[in-house]
Amino acid sequence: MASTSIEGLDLVVKTTAETCVENTVYFSELDAVVGDGDFGYSLRSGFEVVISDFDTFDRSSTGAILKKVGFILSGKVGGSSGPIWGTAFLRASAAAGDKTDLSHEDVIEILRAAITGIMQRGGASLGEKTLLDALVPAVDTLEAELAKPESAEDHGVKAIQAAADAATKAAEDTKPMLAMRGRAAYTGERSIGSVDAGATAVGVILQAISAAWREKYG
Amino acid sequence: MASTSIEGLDLVVKTTAETCVENTVYFSELDAVVGDGDFGYSLRSGFEVVISDFDTFDRSSTGAILKKVGFILSGKVGGSSGPIWGTAFLRASAAAGDKTDLSHEDVIEILRAAITGIMQRGGASLGEKTLLDALVPAVDTLEAELAKPESAEDHGVKAIQAAADAATKAAEDTKPMLAMRGRAAYTGERSIGSVDAGATAVGVILQAISAAWREKYG
Amino acid sequence: MKKFVNDPRQFVPEMLEGIYLASGGRLKYEPKYNLIYRADIPQDNKVTIIQGSGSGHEPAHTMIVGKGMLDAACPGDVFAGPPVEFVYETTKLLSSPKGVLHIVNNYTGDRLAFEQGREMSEMDGIKIETLLVNDDVAVKDSTWTVGRRGVAGNFFVIKAVGAASENGADLDELVRIGNKVIANVRTLGIALSSCTPPVKGSPLFEIADDEMEVGIGIHGEPGRQRTKLVSANEIVDIMLNAILPDLPFNSGDEVALMLNGLGGTPIGELYLLYGITHKKLEEKGIKVFRSYVNEYCTSLEMAGASMTLLKVDDELKKLLNEPAEVSIRVF
Amino acid sequence: MKKFVNDPRQFVPEMLEGIYLASGGRLKYEPKYNLIYRADIPQDNKVTIIQGSGSGHEPAHTMIVGKGMLDAACPGDVFAGPPVEFVYETTKLLSSPKGVLHIVNNYTGDRLAFEQGREMSEMDGIKIETLLVNDDVAVKDSTWTVGRRGVAGNFFVIKAVGAASENGADLDELVRIGNKVIANVRTLGIALSSCTPPVKGSPLFEIADDEMEVGIGIHGEPGRQRTKLVSANEIVDIMLNAILPDLPFNSGDEVALMLNGLGGTPIGELYLLYGITHKKLEEKGIKVFRSYVNEYCTSLEMAGASMTLLKVDDELKKLLNEPAEVSIRVF
Numbered sequence A, B: 001m002a003s004t005s006i007e008g009l010d011l012v013v014k015t016t017a018e019t020c021v022e023n024t025v026y027f028s029e030l031d032a033v034v035g036d037g038d039f040g041y042s043l044r045s046g047f048e049v050v051i052s053d054f055d056t057f058d059r060s061s062t063g064a065i066l067k068k069v070g071f072i073l074s075g076k077v078g079g080s081s082g083p084i085w086g087t088a089f090l091r092a093s094a095a096a097g098d099k100t101d102l103s104h105e106d107v108i109e110i111l112r113a114a115i116t117g118i119m120q121r122g123g124a125s126l127g128e129k130t131l132l133d134a135l136v137p138a139v140d141t142l143e144a145e146l147a148k149p150e151s152a153e154d155h156g157v158k159a160i161q162a163a164a165d166a167a168t169k170a171a172e173d174t175k176p177m178l179a180m181r182g183r184a185a186y187t188g189e190r191s192i193g194s195v196d197a198g199a200t201a202v203g204v205i206l207q208a209i210s211a212a213w214r215e216k217y218g
Numbered sequence C, D: 001m002k003k004f005v006n007d008p009r010q011f012v013p014e015m016l017e018g019i020y021l022a023s024g025g026r027l028k029y030e031p032k033y034n035l036i037y038r039a040d041i042p043q044d045n046k047v048t049i050i051q052g053s054g055s056g057h058e059p060a061h062t063m064i065v066g067k068g069m070l071d072a073a074c075p076g077d078v079f080a081g082p083p084v085e086f087v088y089e090t091t092k093l094l095s096s097p098k099g100v101l102h103i104v105n106n107y108t109g110d111r112l113a114f115e116q117g118r119e120m121s122e123m124d125g126i127k128i129e130t131l132l133v134n135d136d137v138a139v140k141d142s143t144w145t146v147g148r149r150g151v152a153g154n155f156f157v158i159k160a161v162g163a164a165s166e167n168g169a170d171l172d173e174l175v176r177i178g179n180k181v182i183a184n185v186r187t188l189g190i191a192l193s194s195c196t197p198p199v200k201g202s203p204l205f206e207i208a209d210d211e212m213e214v215g216i217g218i219h220g221e222p223g224r225q226r227t228k229l230v231s232a233n234e235i236v237d238i239m240l241n242a243i244l245p246d247l248p249f250n251s252g253d254e255v256a257l258m259l260n261g262l263g264g265t266p267i268g269e270l271y272l273l274y275g276i277t278h279k280k281l282e283e284k285g286i287k288v289f290r291s292y293v294n295e296y297c298t299s300l301e302m303a304g305a306s307m308t309l310l311k312v313d314d315e316l317k318k319l320l321n322e323p324a325e326v327s328i329r330v331f
């Protein structure tokens, strides 16, 4: 992964959208344990539009693509996930700007911008049992792996797998946490013992991206 | 059963009341098959007052006792059963009048008066799948048995048992009938194949009366 | 049994006491006869309108006592008509010189209690007339030896005669208006689940997860047939196909349309059914004059709905538009 | 799933269309934004009052749009706050020179959508204020990092500001009144059964036949604890013990008392709970000024009830007594 092209971003966006749609029921069931069970259905409302409208997107830059996704998610997704995921993509879009090729550093900067957006929008910090608890360690790992010289040789295949594995493990680690955000927070002590739905989703999505990436670039 | 004394009527009334209270759930379940399942509960509302107030009844005549029961049932029992059973006891009371001893003929006359009352009040004829389909054959049998000379010797024990058996069998025979009265009538064809709740109750009550009668007079 | 209840046998009295206490002085309560009545009744210049029926159909009938509706309700236990005594004592206590109107749903128990109660009251010199409500089209005519059941259409009878009686109509006039409503109102109900009378403690009937009962009675009596649960569109068709040819309702008619919940079905589903029905009626040239979507006549917590159509003329339209006040507070 | 439904994903739009059609011209409907609004809104001399929230709580919030209540509701899907776009477009379409009031139940999703929608609308020059409703006492304070949930008490906020806004109150005045209601209203809910969102098709949680969930959220979120189902008397004690010390409500206070059904519980049981509660409050010297027994804020077909107490002063009493008109027809 010497540079992340429009093509690569297309792959990431499409895989994210398809993974969310395929996992509608699974994500909702995770949310039903201590939340209200709408998480997967909410995401689907937006990501199925991303899929159906994908070919009509303005592809002139990475920022243009991300902006379109951010608009769709803000417009169509209800619950906490609409504003959170919408903001993440819109902030990522602003960071990407009109670039058509992204360096490793660009990718990390874009992901950090998304994380900052989520934190500002939702007010959550690490350890409060949200998707941040999977997303942040994943980006940390990605940054560390991409900094290694060998990552230049395999188009980032190993780095992305490492990031996905970090997310999967971190999602599992949300189990003992007390939910402090979203509807799950109302369950207090009873939220302890089950994984966070959003964090788990991040792991599932990153694993899917990693597999698709290896398929194409590995 | 050379004559039916106040004592004998007490036994009949008490046994009827206790049997209805004991069979509350059973009678209601029978009614629930194609009716609305309130039959046993409705009867209980009245007969438990009969039991609790029994010792305060005016016992100066058989008619007085029957009148009191008729009043309680009319006042306390809802659904079709209140007017039907209430009318039956009130008509029986009128037929019994101030008699303190009843001949075989008196007993039959009283029962026939009750039957006529039920028919006038509810408009039902034989074969319409109501309690009449058990009560009428039972009284017919009782009349025939009491007419036999040997019935004078055993205080009517055998005659009453024969009447009870006729009722039990007749209740079973309501199975193939189409319900034409009460809430069960609304089920049309679907009422075929199950016994009528009221007819079955008559059988159960008469069997209980027969057992109590044998115990006391047999 | 998943209910808010203390002693199940005290369910009806405790509910009635709640209705009384929540009324803020607008209602009176006589526990001896399960009697809920308007605090400002009887009035010398108004016919007194009374209903009995069973409990378990709330808000019918105890919760629709109020100005322009019922003057009194003396229900029996859950799903059982009242004892004769309730009818007689209520009629005696609330009789007016203008007379008393008994509105009776056509069930043997209710009829017998009101017939006997009327006979007894007339011996006291009270002037009484009776309306028999029988709007349920569920069961085939040939087997209706006892006539049709009275179900949710009862609401329209009460609304029309209630309004007319506030306007001073005499007893004969109320009988004419009530019978006009009865002649023009038709209902069909469909159940998705059973219900549990508190004293019984178990469901009245069993029904599979993928089944529905078409033509259900409001006491759980079976209806036309048990079928697979189908889509809301198909359910509306089943209901319209049963109701429309029965009167019949024809193109050019105006109707009041009611989608009534049976107790366990949320109001959102009723509005969904309403929208489908409204559009299908319009396609057939039948105009909805006024719409009613809520619970009016329930069967405890039964999931299900009934559809009622009332064909209206100018007189009925005017009466339905009159105001009414009952103790159930919405605001 | 025992529901009247076609394609489950069309449940909300089909319900909204029914609400629109049943309104007889009193409401308008914009399907693009799940938007139900008064046909006579916006008005230049009246603040526009808007709520979003999730669907599945009917009659809240789409069915309480009308004079003296909400001017518009733009709900999301079942149990999901609306997308930002709904909030922004609704606010833009219905904005009045006197401003717009957003009434938001305190859930992350609702808050975020309304915050972002407000930012976007303010960039268009629209004057906006927000009320955050948070009346649920269910969960212990220490874990409420996100604040309390908004539940049935929402009704009283809407009723009070709706009445004031009909009387010409400006935006600041409505915020003051709304926050006074919010400061004085407390609710606790108890579920006897779960509920099934149409798209999910299966119950949100499992609950045994002899259990109840104390402090249930209106989206099926677990509450304080799962216990054995107890008698209605004991349930009222549990509710009062959670609610009364929280404000606290004291002897000498006057309150509006609401017994709200969660969807599957028949109104008869609500009146039974009401009667018990009314008497217990009187024993404690707390006077019921006005009573509300019905469904106001449901969780689909969930069996259960919530109790809401609002401490009232002369100003709130006057506002609660004002008339209101919504499209749900009772008569």
Ligand SMILES: Nc1ncnc2c1ncn2[C@@H]1O[C@H](COP(=O)(O)OP(=O)(O)O)[C@@H](O)[C@H]1O
Pocket (backbone or CB within 6 Å): A031, A035, A036, A037, A038, A039, A040, A042, A078, A079, A080, A081, A082, A084, A118, A121, A122, A123, A124, A129, A130, A131, A132, A181, A182, A183, A184, A196, A197, A198, A199, D081, D107, D108, D109, D110
């Ligand atoms: N304030 C927040 N900041 C970041 N993530 C959050 C926040 N609140 C909830 N989440 C994430 O969103 C997920 C739930 O999303 P969703 O079901 O759409 O929200 P809701 O709680 O409104 O039903 C949670 O599992 C959590 O990961």
Ligand SMILES: Nc1ncnc2c1ncn2[C@@H]1O[C@H](COP(=O)(O)OP(=O)(O)O)[C@@H](O)[C@H]1O
Pocket (backbone or CB within 6 Å): B031, B035, B036, B037, B038, B039, B040, B042, B078, B079, B080, B081, B082, B084, B118, B121, B122, B123, B124, B129, B130, B131, B132, B181, B182, B183, B184, B196, B197, B198, B199, C081, C107, C108, C109, C110
């Ligand atoms: N018109 C009638 N005449 C005589 N018996 C009747 C009549 N209608 C019903 N019954 C009897 O009453 C029984 C049902 O009683 P009950 O459940 O109290 O009446 P309801 O039909 O009002 O619920 C039936 O099983 C039948 O035997």
Ligand SMILES: [Mg+2]
Pocket (backbone or CB within 6 Å): A031, A035, A036, A037, A038, A039, A079, A183
């Ligand atoms: Mg959720």
Ligand SMILES: [Mg+2]
Pocket (backbone or CB within 6 Å): B031, B035, B036, B037, B038, B039, B079, B183
């Ligand atoms: Mg019965």
Ligand SMILES: [Mg+2]
Pocket (backbone or CB within 6 Å): B036, B038, B039, B079, B080, B183, C079, C080, C081, C109
């Ligand atoms: Mg009955």
Ligand SMILES: [Mg+2]
Pocket (backbone or CB within 6 Å): A036, A038, A039, A079, A080, A183, D079, D080, D081, D109
């Ligand atoms: Mg949600």
